[in-house]
Amino acid sequence: MDAQKSDTESPHSQVYLFEELYRFMRESTGLAITAAYLILILSSMHYVYVFYGSFDIDIVKYVTFEDILATPIKNPDIILIFTFIIALLFAVDKSNAWRARLLSHNNDEPIPLFKKFLRAFFWSPQNRQANITLTILIVIGSLAVYTFTFAFKEAELIQEGERxxxxxxxxxxxxxxxxxxxxxxxxxxxxxxxxxxxxxxxxxxxxxxxxxxxAAKPAKTEQAPAPMPIKKEQPAQSDN
The missing domain is CATH 2.30.30.100 (SH3 type barrels.)
Known part of the structure; x- marks a missing residue:
């Protein structure tokens, strides 16, 4: 209880989400892989649903369980997004550590203006539960924005003949x-x-x-070279 209270009330508490995620993956590897693949499937199915919905196709009526399991493989961009999110969590951990050092070094002296700006820029909730909740919401929001943006954009390019x-x-x-x-x-x-x-x-x-x-590409018609202008010779003038 005391440890939990100090973690909640300390103004300089540090929350390292990447380290906690890495620790969870090491301690519960099977559960972590299952959870990650489930998230990949849900994200990929959301992308596919939005994409085919742009063409008035209810894809849910045409997929089987095997198709659902294979959606992350058919949409490898989702895996890249997850890699980016993990890298983002790592960067957040580093910024939290830097912010904690900044706060601890300036308790008894005025804080320079640029450090105040950086501290506000790298703001994150000091409460552990609030930090984790905010991170989960940001990750889910990022995936939703990605699927909507890319699915609609890809469908729009096809409908406009850009593919x-x-x-x-x-x-x-x-x-x-x-x-x-x-x-x-x-x-x-x-x-x-x-x-x-x-x-x-x-x-x-x-x-x-x-x-x-x-599809057969249309043959390119070669244009005939333009005729060269013919210079008319001027008649020679006689000396007479």
């Missing part, structure tokens, strides 16, 4: 050939296509797809 270099040619079992369409993605049983020309989303069974090939 022409990624277009494909799709051959279906009934002989139909779809040219210059965008492959949105696939699940275990379905393939999702978007046709920029008709602004429609198309869904096909995997078994009905015969071939998927890169």
């Amino acid at each position: 022409e270099h990624e277009q494909i040619e799709l051959t279906v079992a009934d002989g139909q050939v779809l040219k210059n369409v965008n492959l949105l993605g696939s699940t275990l049983n379905y393939v999702f296509i978007y046709d920029v020309k008709t602004q429609k989303s198309l869904i096909y069974y995997v078994e009905s797809i015969i071939a998927i090939t890169p």
Whole structure:
């Protein structure tokens, strides 16, 4: 109780979230891996749901349990975001330690203006529980902003025809050939296509797809060189 009270009431208490996270991973490795993968799955599914929802596709109706487990692999950007968040926690730990040293060194003397600014810039709750709660909210908010921003942006680029270099040619079992369409993605049983020309989303069974090939690039027409102007020779003037 005394230790908890001193940690809560001390104005210079230090909270090192990265160290606590690292300690938790070492002491409960299996639980940490399970929790991390679960967060990756939820974040990836949120991204996929928002992305396909932009094309009026309710992706939840078409995914299986195997598809859900594989979403982090299909969206590796989420892993990079988690790496960035861990690096951010490490930086926060360093700033907390620096701020604590700054406060302890200036108890009996005036604090310079620039140090006041830095202390305010690196502010964090001194209460342990408040610090952890704020960190969790920031992490969840960052993931939500990432998924919404990138999912909507990627969908917008496809709908506006900015992904022409990624277009494909799709051959279906009934002989139909779809040219210059965008492959949105696939699940275990379905393939999702978007046709920029008709602004429609198309869904096909995997078994009905015969071939998927890169779209043929339009041939570049070479312009004939412009004719050189012909200089007319001036008639020679006689001396007479």
